[in-house]
Amino acid sequence: MYLLDTPELAPLIEGLALLDTAPDASWHPRFVEMTLASPLPEVTIATAVYEADRRDENIAAIAVASAPWNFTPAGLDAGRALLARMPYNSAAVDWSDAHFDHSYVARWWPDTLPVLRLAGAEDRIVRQGGWDEPRFHGPNVIERARSRPLSLDRKS
Numbered sequence: 001m002y003l004l005d006t007p008e009l010a011p012l013i014e015g016l017a018l019l020d021t022a023p024d025a026s027w028h029p030r031f032v033e034m035t036l037a038s039p040l041p042e043v044t045i046a047t048a049v050y051e052a053d054r055r056d057e058n059i060a061a062i063a064v065a066s067a068p069w070n071f072t073p074a075g076l077d078a079g080r081a082l083l084a085r086m087p088y089n090s091a092a093v094d095w096s097d098a099h100f101d102h103s104y105v106a107r108w109w110p111d112t113l114p115v116l117r118l119a120g121a122e123d124r125i126v127r128q129g130g131w132d133e134p135r136f137h138g139p140n141v142i143e144r145a146r147s148r149p150l151s152l153d154r155k156s
Contacts, residue, residue, distance in 0.1 A: 005100070007108035015114040020126045023136065025104040027126040034124055040068060050090075059088040069124050115141045 001021050003009055035043075042065035050058035063083045071079030117136075119128045128145070137143075 001104055001106070002100070004106035004108065005104055010108055010110070010113070013110075013113060015116070016110065017116045017118070019118045020120060020123050020128075021117070022126050022128070023106045023109075023130045023133070025100075025102055026130055028101055030127050031125055035069065038069065038124075040065060054090045056088045056090055059090055059093060060084065060086070063088065072122060109135055110140060111138060112140050117141060117143045119143075119145045121145045 003013065003016065004018075004021070004023065043062060046058065046061040046065045050062055060083070063086065064080050067076055067080045067083055070083070117131065119126075131137075131143070
């Protein structure tokens with residue numbers, strides 16, 4: 001989504017692979033609603049720890065605790081392992097919350113650049129309905145929604 005908000009980067013991009021993205025911030029209120037309807041006590045605890053000590057490791061703990069929101073039961077263990085090994089940056093999180101997450105609208109869309117848009121059919125985080133506009137469905141775009149769990153082990 002950051003790339004779609006930065007048209008100045010378009011000349012430098014040879015193709016886009018978009019994974020569970022949206023064309024605007026309309027996904028965010030739905031995400032918050034989902035978290036309130038399906039609270040995870042581990043996320044609440046990890047968030048309190050992070051608010052008291054804003055280190056990157058504590059963001060990682062929130063991400064790992066949120067795995068049930070991100071993965072199906074069959075993929076939960078692999079999802080936790082994936083989230084645990086990803087890099088996190090508290091300054092980037094703060095910037096995104098203050099300047100992006102609530103107001104994002106794609107400022108450009110490729111007309112000819114190859115685009116692969118992947119989404120989980122059971123995505124509970126980023127609503128995929130925003131892609132309905134015809135401009136997002138050109139001949140340069142391949143869309144795939146995964147309806148069954150994807151293996152997350154490093155051998156796949």
